[in-house]
Amino acid sequence: MDNLYNRHKIADEVYFTSITDTKFKINRVSVLFITQLSKNAAVNAVIPRMLTKCSAKLDTMTKLNKRLAELYSASLTFNVFPDGDNQIIEMSINVLNNRYALNSEDILRDSAQILLDCIFDPYLENGQFPAQSLELEKQNLMDDNDAEINNKTQYAYLKAYEEAFRGEPAAVRSGGRNEEVAAVTVESAMEAYRRIISEMRAEIICVGESDFTGLDTIFAEAFGKISRRPEKYEKSAVSLAKNEPVRLTETLSIEQCKLVMFMKTPLRKRYALMVMQSLYGGTESSKLFQNVREKMSLCYYCYSRYGYAKGFLTTECGVDGNNLEKAEAECLNQLEEIRKGHFTDDEVNKIKLFIINILKSSTDTVSGVTSKCMSGIMYPENAVTIDEMIGNINAVTNEDIIEAANSLVPDTVFILRSDKEAAE
DSSP, X not given: XXXXXEEEEEETTEEEEEEEOTTOSEEEEXXXXXXXXXXXXXXXXXXXXXHTTOOSSSOSHHHHHHHHHHTTSOEEEEEEEEETTEEEEEEEEXXXXXXXXXXXXXXXXXXXXXXXXXXXXXXXBTTBOOHHHHHHHHHHHHHHHHXXXXXXXXXXXHHHHHHHTTTSXXXXXXXXXXXXXXXXXXXXXXXXXXXXXXXXXXXXXXXXXXXXXXXXXXXHHHHHTSOOOOOOOOOOOOOOOOSSOEEEEEEESOSSEEEEEEEEOOOOOHHHHHHHHHHHHTSTTSHIIIIIIIITOOOSEEEEEEETTTTEEEEEEEEOGGGHHHHHHHHHHHHHHHHTXXXXXXXHHHHHHHHHHHHHHTTSSHHHHHHHHHHHHHOGGGOOOHHHHXXXXXXXXXXXXXXXXXXXXXXXXXXXXXXXXXXX
């Protein structure tokens, strides 16, 4: 994939990575700050919303958007997301490569400077973020949190996730809770901003057609002006299964009940677990889909997901209340079938082809390459090329799949019941 890959340290716990790939016609410059999930998650999540709206130089959204339009419709974005026990705060700019500029402008450097200005020279009033703008962004974050909760499939998953990792940093929502967001003040926001740029580990990842010559220098200069006292980066800890599985039930006004089961594994054989999870519930040819949904008609949807950072696998279903017990039992039975080796080579080969196609397409975008690069940075054992990943997938044996299935230990069951069922 990479024509040129370069990574080096440019400041205290600040690293610059450039990946040149000529299949892209655009460049993406991302600044990612990493910190452990904590009580500061909510205020941390507000900050990139503020920073990407304007800067001291371009002090209104109108001015910023006009300048981005002049740079051949460059786009400035943000994202805040969890990665195991950590919260990642990302701010990025996407811009056309310089060779497509009509007048030989250095649009990459100009765009990178806008990103730097937004991060290191934000628009402030009396040394604080403007109160009115802060309230607007707090409301936007709360609306996003509400949207996540209003999606009952996602809500059930989040409730099960929080219980599965209770007492661990991972249980903290990366967007915070709305009451925490509402409590953010101009003072606490400014304190969080200073903490982000001075204390958090930072990764600058540049992906695209350019060789990004000189960008490391301007980022080094920007971080060099900050009095850095970076916190120690803590890699996510694999979560141990509870001594006894926890069962939780909640009732809401919904049409369809939700069942979410969490299992945990101490096994760190990533590729064996990926293949096993896909065989179990990752595709339309999986055990869950073909048997629980199609043959037995016990659920509306049924799938699983695998989380490497914390070492978990889920089973998630949308079910009629009358079928809850049957669906749960059959989902566990399908896992038992894999443990017993009741699957064919043809099934495994189809699953491997499915995974390989996903891997190949994962680097079709600059954001996809950025994500893969970040994964390798966070988990060095996963810092391999796509071809190496494909080789690792193909090397997974039936015995590896059985071992992966047998490593799973029940941890949490969350059921979201319909109040209509209770009324009946």
